[in-house]
Amino acid sequence: xxxxxxxxxADASPEVRAVYDDIMAARKTDWVxxxxxxxxxxxxxxxxxxxxxxxxxxPGALDPLTKEMVYVAxxxxxxxxxxxxxxxxxxxxxxxxxxxxxxxxxxVGMANETNRLAAGYQVEIDDRFK
Amino acid sequence: xxxxxxxxxADASPEVRAVYDDIMAARKTDWVxxxxxxxxxxxxxxxxxxxxxxxxxxPGALDPLTKEMVYVAxxxxxxxxxxxxxxxxxxxxxxxxxxxxxxxxxxVGMANETNRLAAGYQVEIDDRFK
Amino acid sequence: xxxxxxxxxADASPEVRAVYDDIMAARKTDWVxxxxxxxxxxxxxxxxxxxxxxxxxxPGALDPLTKEMVYVAxxxxxxxxxxxxxxxxxxxxxxxxxxxxxxxxxxVGMANETNRLAAGYQVEIDDRFK
Amino acid sequence: xxxxxxxxxADASPEVRAVYDDIMAARKTDWVxxxxxxxxxxxxxxxxxxxxxxxxxxPGALDPLTKEMVYVAxxxxxxxxxxxxxxxxxxxxxxxxxxxxxxxxxxVGMANETNRLAAGYQVEIDDRFK
Amino acid sequence: xxxxxxxxxADASPEVRAVYDDIMAARKTDWVxxxxxxxxxxxxxxxxxxxxxxxxxxPGALDPLTKEMVYVAxxxxxxxxxxxxxxxxxxxxxxxxxxxxxxxxxxVGMANETNRLAAGYQVEIDDRFK
Amino acid sequence: xxxxxxxxxADASPEVRAVYDDIMAARKTDWVxxxxxxxxxxxxxxxxxxxxxxxxxxPGALDPLTKEMVYVAxxxxxxxxxxxxxxxxxxxxxxxxxxxxxxxxxxVGMANETNRLAAGYQVEIDDRFK
Numbered sequence: 001x002x003x004x005x006x007x008x009x010a011d012a013s014p015e016v017r018a019v020y021d022d023i024m025a026a027r028k029t030d031w032v033x034x035x036x037x038x039x040x041x042x043x044x045x046x047x048x049x050x051x052x053x054x055x056x057x058x059p060g061a062l063d064p065l066t067k068e069m070v071y072v073a074x075x076x077x078x079x080x081x082x083x084x085x086x087x088x089x090x091x092x093x094x095x096x097x098x099x100x101x102x103x104x105x106x107x108v109g110m111a112n113e114t115n116r117l118a119a120g121y122q123v124e125i126d127d128r129f130k
Numbered sequence: 131x132x133x134x135x136x137x138x139x140a141d142a143s144p145e146v147r148a149v150y151d152d153i154m155a156a157r158k159t160d161w162v163x164x165x166x167x168x169x170x171x172x173x174x175x176x177x178x179x180x181x182x183x184x185x186x187x188x189p190g191a192l193d194p195l196t197k198e199m200v201y202v203a204x205x206x207x208x209x210x211x212x213x214x215x216x217x218x219x220x221x222x223x224x225x226x227x228x229x230x231x232x233x234x235x236x237x238v239g240m241a242n243e244t245n246r247l248a249a250g251y252q253v254e255i256d257d258r259f260k
Numbered sequence: 261x262x263x264x265x266x267x268x269x270a271d272a273s274p275e276v277r278a279v280y281d282d283i284m285a286a287r288k289t290d291w292v293x294x295x296x297x298x299x300x301x302x303x304x305x306x307x308x309x310x311x312x313x314x315x316x317x318x319p320g321a322l323d324p325l326t327k328e329m330v331y332v333a334x335x336x337x338x339x340x341x342x343x344x345x346x347x348x349x350x351x352x353x354x355x356x357x358x359x360x361x362x363x364x365x366x367x368v369g370m371a372n373e374t375n376r377l378a379a380g381y382q383v384e385i386d387d388r389f390k
Numbered sequence: 391x392x393x394x395x396x397x398x399x400a401d402a403s404p405e406v407r408a409v410y411d412d413i414m415a416a417r418k419t420d421w422v423x424x425x426x427x428x429x430x431x432x433x434x435x436x437x438x439x440x441x442x443x444x445x446x447x448x449p450g451a452l453d454p455l456t457k458e459m460v461y462v463a464x465x466x467x468x469x470x471x472x473x474x475x476x477x478x479x480x481x482x483x484x485x486x487x488x489x490x491x492x493x494x495x496x497x498v499g500m501a502n503e504t505n506r507l508a509a510g511y512q513v514e515i516d517d518r519f520k
Numbered sequence: 521x522x523x524x525x526x527x528x529x530a531d532a533s534p535e536v537r538a539v540y541d542d543i544m545a546a547r548k549t550d551w552v553x554x555x556x557x558x559x560x561x562x563x564x565x566x567x568x569x570x571x572x573x574x575x576x577x578x579p580g581a582l583d584p585l586t587k588e589m590v591y592v593a594x595x596x597x598x599x600x601x602x603x604x605x606x607x608x609x610x611x612x613x614x615x616x617x618x619x620x621x622x623x624x625x626x627x628v629g630m631a632n633e634t635n636r637l638a639a640g641y642q643v644e645i646d647d648r649f650k
Numbered sequence: 651x652x653x654x655x656x657x658x659x660a661d662a663s664p665e666v667r668a669v670y671d672d673i674m675a676a677r678k679t680d681w682v683x684x685x686x687x688x689x690x691x692x693x694x695x696x697x698x699x700x701x702x703x704x705x706x707x708x709p710g711a712l713d714p715l716t717k718e719m720v721y722v723a724x725x726x727x728x729x730x731x732x733x734x735x736x737x738x739x740x741x742x743x744x745x746x747x748x749x750x751x752x753x754x755x756x757x758v759g760m761a762n763e764t765n766r767l768a769a770g771y772q773v774e775i776d777d778r779f780k
């Protein structure tokens with residue numbers, strides 16, 4: 001199901017094409033995934049979201065692979081199927097192996113479990129953590 | 131507020147002390163944080179949870195620092211104050227710098243944003259991601 | 261996939277038909293969407309849920325369009341595909357334009373982002389907000 | 391509890407002060423709330439987040455009060471205490487009355503309820519909504 | 521912190537007092553907890569919410585203790601501190617022992633973990649479950 | 651969509667087969683559902699998760715049916731379609747009737763609603779609940 005019309009490059013306005021071009025250049029690919037084609041219905045949000053992601057996901061104190069794995073961890077926690085699929089692909093492309101994916105899932109699962117144990121037992125924060 | 135009574139080492143049963151000893155040995159510290167003292171009310175869950183965490187957080191395909199940062203990312207997404215405080219401390223201990231923390235938060239924030247944009251625009255998963 | 265059997269009007273009991281009639285009358289339509297046909301398996305919940313929604317979504321201090329957009333915002337935050345699709349349709353029917361939908365999504369995305377930044381940075385509530 | 395050090399205006403770098411000044415000018419106030427003082431530890435995120443919020447919350451197809459109420463709705467759904475407190479205050483400032491707040495909460499509560507009924511009953515999306 | 525003014529019995533209108541009286545009678549207590557005193561600012565929501573809860577939590581196909589434990593499970597999953605505290609108290613009053621609480625928490629923790637493993641591994645629903 | 655390859659019994663390693671055999675023996679069935687076939691890509695997580703679930707879901711202070719219904723409640727709250735489908739089936743097998751399912755859903759829906767009312771009204775926890 002896709003209620004939002006996807007804007008293909010051929011049908012895109014110059015401002016949308018400029019973002020598509022930048023996405024493809026930054027990723028060294030010749031295609032744009034559906035997320036951006038849906039956002040393109042709102043060129044302002046398309047531009048702002050892409051500029052933010054490009055800034056945030058660039059190499060810095062954390063490497064791009066770590067960032068993509070964190071993105072997968074959040075998307076899994078939120079049950080966002082689209083984002084799980086797309087960022088899993090992006091993490092693979094950046095070098096995530098099967099073994100890394102398995103350990104990532106184990107940590108995400110465990111964190112979701114202990115988050116609830118901490119809440120359910122109403123654990124007070126230790127002074128040392130404040 | 132702390133509804134759950136915290137079990138101190140001095141008052142703990144031998145089976146609980148054994149877990150506390152193992153936690154302190156594994157972490158090379160001389161104290162145990164409140165999460166475990168609360169779980170100690172249920173020695174079976176205490177044991178199982180600690181054994182799972184010990185296995186999952188050990189060095190493997192992912193290093194312990196990356197794992198702790200993923201733990202923080204999940205805890206922040208779930209708004210679990212206790213876990214944010216404790217795993218932030220753990221990540222710091224393993225080498226997370228201010229710069230790394232800032233980038234981690236930026237990725238977590240962005241992922242939570244685009245998870246909703248993908249859902250709200252009802253974006254269909256690209257065939258290439260299946 | 262639909263595990264829950266949908267109760268069609270022709271097969272419905274008089275008490276379920278009464279709710280269906282009221283839904284169609286209130287909405288000025290000649291059909292009932294699947295949510296209600298699923299709930300009809302439990303006539304008590306069907307009746308209570310419909311009465312609550314009818315009361316809550318009626319014009320009041322907030323107009324019905326604003327209420328439907330808030331409904332979409334919550335459903336997107338919760339990743340509920342059914343509710344996103346149905347309340348998006350309801351909001352459109354009440355006058356939500358493309359431009360309004362785009363701005364709504366931008367706000368929802370941003371709120372989900374800053375909710376996590378506030379949690380991750382463990383920001384203390386300002387005295388002025390208490 | 392506030393692990394993150396808050397950066398006061400007097401201690402802020404010129405680039406941080408420039409953002410603070412812009413926030414105060416845009417809001418016609420003479421103070422900056424803790425969220426920004428915490429983000430100021432990362433001037434890049436401070437700048438990007440403020441620029442995004444300024445763009446998104448500006449009057450457009452939706453008026454600023456509606457946007458603030460949507461922000462409250464998301465924050466309540468996510469149980470983010472800081473954001474509930476701060477955006478409730480912002481919505482009040484923009485004209486949200488008690489009656490509007492009460493109706494807003496009623497809609498948010500109801501949406502969270504029916505989001506789960508739709509999921510639990512595994513309701514299939516109606517063809518008319520696709 | 522409590523932004524919402526709590527309406528005490530002495531200051532309540534007759535319609536609010538009628539709900540308070542009904543709550544105390546149904547619960548065989550002589551006090552009303554803060555949740556209701558906050559909702560009393562909106563008598564319509566107070567009445568509707570109480571009538572719904574009274575209907576839903578009454579003995580039926582599920583006994584009241586099981587219902588209270590399910591309430592705790594949901595509140596823990598959502599990280600709602602108020603609801604964890606109040607429904608934990610209610611479950612205790614209805615007979616939840618320490619052992620039952622511990623097993624409840626173990627199930628809630630595990631479910632939150634496997635919910636993410638299922639999402640992260642993108643597991644397709646078995647035909648037998650459809 | 652199923653990105654993760656499912657490991658069938660015929661193709662499984664001895665260590666994976668041992669877990670499958672134990673699952674089938676414990677459940678008195680001759681098949682294994684997709685969740686485990688996906689986890690089997692990571693035999694360590696497969697083994698740990700199964701051992702944990704076997705321990706947690708065994709009869710104890712809470713009976714297995716209550717535990718399965720709590721599992722459904724959490725899965726519905728988290729919008730995890732796979733887990734809703736599989737644990738609903740498991741609860742049915744353990745004796746959950748239509749009437750029980752309907753009441754379960756009513757409680758889950760209500761809890762999700764009041765969780766947000768408590769948060770939105772910023773209700774302070776009663777001293778009696780501390």
